[in-house]
Amino acid sequence: MIDSHCHLDAKEFESDLSEVLQRAYDQGVRKIINPSVDVNSMAATRRLSHASKALFDVKKSPLIYYCLGIHPMWVQQAKPGDLDLLKLALKQSINDPLLAGVGEIGLDGFVPGLDQAQQQTYFENQLKLALEFDLPVVMHVRRAQDSVLKNLRQYKPRSGIAHAFNGSMQQAQMFIQRNCALGFGGAMTFTRALQIRRLAQSLPLETMVLETDSPDISPSWRHPARNEPGEIAQIAQTLAILRETPVDKIVSQTGLNVVTALNIKS
Ligand SMILES: [Zn+2]
Numbered sequence: 001m002i003d004s005h006c007h008l009d010a011k012e013f014e015s016d017l018s019e020v021l022q023r024a025y026d027q028g029v030r031k032i033i034n035p036s037v038d039v040n041s042m043a044a045t046r047r048l049s050h051a052s053k054a055l056f057d058v059k060k061s062p063l064i065y066y067c068l069g070i071h072p073m074w075v076q077q078a079k080p081g082d083l084d085l086l087k088l089a090l091k092q093s094i095n096d097p098l099l100a101g102v103g104e105i106g107l108d109g110f111v112p113g114l115d116q117a118q119q120q121t122y123f124e125n126q127l128k129l130a131l132e133f134d135l136p137v138v139m140h141v142r143r144a145q146d147s148v149l150k151n152l153r154q155y156k157p158r159s160g161i162a163h164a165f166n167g168s169m170q171q172a173q174m175f176i177q178r179n180c181a182l183g184f185g186g187a188m189t190f191t192r193a194l195q196i197r198r199l200a201q202s203l204p205l206e207t208m209v210l211e212t213d214s215p216d217i218s219p220s221w222r223h224p225a226r227n228e229p230g231e232i233a234q235i236a237q238t239l240a241i242l243r244e245t246p247v248d249k250i251v252s253q254t255g256l257n258v259v260t261a262l263n264i265k266s
Contacts, residue, residue, distance in 0.1 A: 001027070001028045001029045001030060001031075001210075001232055001233065001251050001255065002031040002033070002232075002254070002255045003024070003032045003033070003211060003212050003229040003232045004033050004209040004210060004211045004258045004262075005138070005163045005183055005185070005211035006032050006033065006211075006212060006214045007034065007037065007213070007214065007215065007216070008020070008032070008034050008064065008229075009036075009044040009045050009048055012215035013215065020214075020228045020229070020230070021052070021062060021229075022060075022061070023228065023230040024062050024228065024229040024232075025060065025062055026230070027230040027233040028233055028251075029062045029229050030062050030063065031062055031063050031064075031065065031255075032052075032063070032064045032065070032229050033064075033067065033100050033138065033258065033264075034049065034065065034067070035066070035067035035071075035103035035138045036066065036067060036071075036104070037069075037070070037073075037074045038070055038077065038078060039070070039078070039079075039085050039086065039089075042068050042085075042086070042089050045066035045067070045068075046089075046093065048064055048066070049065060049098040053098060063098075064098070065099070065100035065262070065264050066098060066099060066100065067099070067101045067103035067138050068089050068090055068099070068102060068103075069086065069102045069103040069104050069105045069126055069137075069138070070082060070086060070122055070126065071104045071105070071106075071140060072105070072107050072114070072119045072122070072123065072140055073111060073114065073140075075114075075115075075118050075121075075122040076114065078122065083122070083125050083126070083129075087129055087132075090102070090129060090135070091133075094133055097265070099263065100262040100263050100264050101130070101136040101137055101138055101160065101262050101263050102126055102127075102129055102130040102133070102137050102138070102157075103138025103139065104138050104139070104140050104163070105122070105123055105137060105139060105140070106123060106139040106140035106142075107119050107120065107140070107141065107142075107147050107148050108140060108144060109142065109143035109144040109147070110142040110143040110144075120151075123148075123151060124151060127151060127152075127157055128155065130155075130157045130158075130160075131157060134158060135157075135158075136157060136158060136159045136160045136161075136261060136262045136263055137159075137161075138160060138161050138163060139160060139161065139162050139163060139180070141162050141163075141164075141165070141166075142164075142166070145167040145168070145171040146171070148162070149171065149178070152175075152180070156178070157178075159179040159260070159261050159262070160179070160180045160181075160261060160262075161180060161181050161182070161209055161261050161262065162175045162180050162181075162183060163183040163211060163213065164183055164185060164187065164211065164213055164217060165182035165183055165184065165196075166187065166196060169202070169203075172203060172207075176203075176207045179261070180261070181207055181208065181209045181257050181258070181260070181261040182199075182203065182208055182209070183209050183210075183211040184196070184199075184200050184210060184211070184235075184239065185210065185211040185212050185213055185219070185232075185235055186212065186213065186216075186218050186222075186223075186227060186231075186235065188200050188235070188239065188242070189219040189220040189221070189234075189235065189238050190220050191220075197242060200239055200242050200243070201242050201243055205245070205249075205253045205254070206253065206257060207257070208253075208257060209257050209258050209261065210232055210235055210236055210239065210250075210254045211232075211235075212227050212229050212231050212232055212235065214227040214228045214229050214231075215227055215228070218231075219231055219235060219238070236250050236251050236254070239254075
């Protein structure tokens, strides 16, 4: 089982990350994708991945892959030169088998007060880096579907994931045409999330990946408590029920989709 989107270096996991990972492992989670959000978290996510590798080799922990990037909600705190630091970090990690892509990058039109022009500048510069290093992208797309799609049409990264997807069917199709898988997680577990549940039922399974976005987007049974990657098992169950598909098929196909979308091995 793969959790395709987590922030395990977040302060919410400071005191008990090893227990969280043990619970995830016990639930059957074997791989986790952990994108960074700013230059400080780049070093942290890389360190965490390498630490998980040592444990994974003795079969006790999920393997944590990392992505390098600057999140749209963090661009305002970014300093001049951070994009150069990102480029350097990508250069240093390009042959690292635990590097899954460039992320988390994208656009956020939901949080008030974020500078849209500045977000766009960081997004397009990071798309250019994804092209330069031939890496997939992990994207945050909130109230910004069409602007993100416009950038994808222009820069054409090889593949990626639109995480916590919350657009229309037509927008979903356009992401799929651009080799992007769509992330489904906690939001889908709320019965009132009609649009997301309709998409989860009707999109081809080959286009979907599962995620928790831990510590955020807790599923209905956990909300508003902190989310954690072990919840991916019950999120997979939710999708299995929505689609009337055996959960084994949901887990194997969505896992394969993460491998196809990102720079990781099966
Ligand atoms: Zn995220």
